[in-house]
Amino acid sequence: MHSPQPGFLHEPIRETPIWGEYDVVVLGGGPAGIAAAASAARGGCTTLLIERYGFLGGMGTAAGVTNFCGLHANVHGTLRQVVHGVADDLLARMDGLGGLSEPHVMFGGKIAAQAYDNAALKVAADGLVLDSGAQLLFHATLVGVQMDGPRTVRAAFIETRSGRHAVLARTFIDCSGDGDLAALAGAPFEKGTSGQDMMYPSTMFRINGVDAAAAGDAYNHFGRLMEEAEKRGRRFPRKTPIIRPQKNPTEWRANVTQLANADGGPVDGTDAAQLSDAEVQGRRQIVDFFQFLREAAPGFQNAYILEIAPQVGIRETRRVIGDYQLTEHDVLQCASFEDSIGVNGWMIEEHVAGNIAFRWQDIPGSRGFNHLPYRMLLSRGMDNLLVAGRCASMTHLGQSAARVSGGCFVMGQAAGTAAALAAKVKLPPRDLPVQTLQRQLEADGAYLGRDVA
Known part of the structure; x- marks a missing residue:
C-alpha cells in the first residue's frame, strides 16, 4: 500500500470567489x-x-x-411499502421510463426489495430535483469549510x-x-465499534447474456454451488452471495x-x-467470481x-453523533419515538469478515x-447542520439497518423539510417544534408509522 510522503507544503492565502448564497445547501446526491x-x-x-x-443516485448508481x-417492511406478516413521499415521486418517474422492476421477495418471504436500471434512476433524479426548483452542481468536491463561531457553518469550499x-x-x-x-466543521463522529472495525465494502457488477430460462431460480442456489466449489479448493472472499435478475431477465446484478x-x-x-487499493482488489475478485459463474x-x-x-460500494465510514443515536435494540425491538420522521423496515445487516450477519425483528410477530x-x-x-443518510x-449496528436507501429517503425528506420550515420562522432546525415538521411530512405524503403498534 502506498504511504504518502510525510511533511507539509505551505499554500499561500487566496481570495476565493463565491459561487452563490442559498437558504439550503445539500452535499451529496444519493437518496x-x-x-x-x-x-x-x-x-x-x-x-x-x-x-x-x-x-x-449515490451508491445506487x-x-x-x-x-x-x-x-x-414485514408488518405482522404482510409485506408492504412503508417509505413514501418523495420516494413515491422518484419511483413513479423511474417506472414511467420503464426502468423499475416490481418488488421481489427475499430471505424466504421475510422482506422485499426493488431492482431498477441505473439509467432510469439517473434521469428520474435529475427531473425530480430540478422540477422541485433546486439547483444542481455536478463535478464539485467539498474541500473545506469556514465557520462563523464553533456552532455555525458559514461557507463550504468546493473544487x-x-x-x-x-x-x-x-x-x-x-x-x-x-x-x-x-x-470538516468539527462535529463529533464515530467509525465502526472501536474506531476501526467498520463494515466491509464491496464492488458491485452486472452480468448480461444470461439464459434466463436455464438460470431459473439460480439465486436460491449460488450458496450451494459455492460450497461445492470450495470443497474442490476454490476460495471466495465472502459467503452469502446476492445475485439477482434485473428488469431485463438476461441481466443480473452481483x-x-x-x-x-x-x-x-x-x-x-x-x-x-486504502480506497485506491480496494478498487483494484474489487475488480480482481469480480473476474475470479465471474469465471466461477460461467463454469458452475x-x-x-x-x-x-x-x-x-x-x-467501490461503501457501507460505513463516519457516523456523525447527533442528539440521539439509533441502536441495534431500536431496530430489533421496533422502537417508537415521539419525534418520528418516518420508519426503517430493514433488518440488521452487518458485513463482517467473510460473511454477512443478519439479525431480524420478530417476524411475523x-x-x-x-x-x-x-x-x-x-x-x-x-x-445549522443537519445530517441525513448513512452518516x-x-x-454501528443501528446503521447496518437504516443505512439502506429506504431509510435514506426518509431522513433526507425530513432534513430538507425541517430546513425549510425552520427558515420560515427564523429558528435553528433544533428549535423547530417537531409537531410542525411531522404535520408537513404527512401532508407531503410521508409515512411516519404512528398507526401500527
Missing part, C-alpha cells in the same frame, strides 16, 4: 440528498445540491447497487472544473455518506465481493490509499460482464419497523 434538496426547494428555499459525480432496500469556490448558506445538510462536511486490507480488516472509505451456474455459460461499478427520530439528524453541538447519528 438522502435527492430527497433533502427536493423537499427544501418545495418548501420555498433557494437550494443547491452539490454532487462530486456527473449524476445523482456510482457503486452499482441497482436495488432499493428498505422501502418495504470544480471552474476552480475553487465558496458556497454560503443559512443551513447545510450533509448527505455525503462519509460525513465530510460535518467532520453483490459477492468483500474488500479488506492486508491485515484482514475492512477498507476505510475515507482513506485515499446454469444459464451463465455464455454470459459476459456488462459493467463494473464506477466505484411484530410490526417489522422502527421509527426514525428527528434527533438523529441533528448534529451535536451544531446549530446520520446511529450506532
Whole structure:
C-alpha cells in the first residue's frame, strides 16, 4: 500500500470567489440528498445540491447497487411499502421510463426489495430535483469549510472544473455518506465499534447474456454451488452471495465481493490509499467470481460482464453523533419515538469478515419497523447542520439497518423539510417544534408509522 510522503507544503492565502448564497445547501446526491434538496426547494428555499459525480443516485448508481432496500417492511406478516413521499415521486418517474422492476421477495418471504436500471434512476433524479426548483452542481468536491463561531457553518469550499469556490448558506445538510462536511466543521463522529472495525465494502457488477430460462431460480442456489466449489479448493472472499435478475431477465446484478486490507480488516472509505487499493482488489475478485459463474451456474455459460461499478460500494465510514443515536435494540425491538420522521423496515445487516450477519425483528410477530427520530439528524453541538443518510447519528449496528436507501429517503425528506420550515420562522432546525415538521411530512405524503403498534 502506498504511504504518502510525510511533511507539509505551505499554500499561500487566496481570495476565493463565491459561487452563490442559498437558504439550503445539500452535499451529496444519493437518496438522502435527492430527497433533502427536493423537499427544501418545495418548501420555498433557494437550494443547491452539490454532487462530486456527473449524476445523482449515490451508491445506487456510482457503486452499482441497482436495488432499493428498505422501502418495504414485514408488518405482522404482510409485506408492504412503508417509505413514501418523495420516494413515491422518484419511483413513479423511474417506472414511467420503464426502468423499475416490481418488488421481489427475499430471505424466504421475510422482506422485499426493488431492482431498477441505473439509467432510469439517473434521469428520474435529475427531473425530480430540478422540477422541485433546486439547483444542481455536478463535478464539485467539498474541500473545506469556514465557520462563523464553533456552532455555525458559514461557507463550504468546493473544487470544480471552474476552480475553487465558496458556497454560503443559512443551513447545510450533509448527505455525503462519509460525513465530510460535518467532520470538516468539527462535529463529533464515530467509525465502526472501536474506531476501526467498520463494515466491509464491496464492488458491485452486472452480468448480461444470461439464459434466463436455464438460470431459473439460480439465486436460491449460488450458496450451494459455492460450497461445492470450495470443497474442490476454490476460495471466495465472502459467503452469502446476492445475485439477482434485473428488469431485463438476461441481466443480473452481483453483490459477492468483500474488500479488506492486508491485515484482514475492512477498507476505510475515507482513506485515499486504502480506497485506491480496494478498487483494484474489487475488480480482481469480480473476474475470479465471474469465471466461477460461467463454469458452475446454469444459464451463465455464455454470459459476459456488462459493467463494473464506477466505484467501490461503501457501507460505513463516519457516523456523525447527533442528539440521539439509533441502536441495534431500536431496530430489533421496533422502537417508537415521539419525534418520528418516518420508519426503517430493514433488518440488521452487518458485513463482517467473510460473511454477512443478519439479525431480524420478530417476524411475523411484530410490526417489522422502527421509527426514525428527528434527533438523529441533528448534529451535536451544531446549530445549522443537519445530517441525513448513512452518516446520520446511529450506532454501528443501528446503521447496518437504516443505512439502506429506504431509510435514506426518509431522513433526507425530513432534513430538507425541517430546513425549510425552520427558515420560515427564523429558528435553528433544533428549535423547530417537531409537531410542525411531522404535520408537513404527512401532508407531503410521508409515512411516519404512528398507526401500527
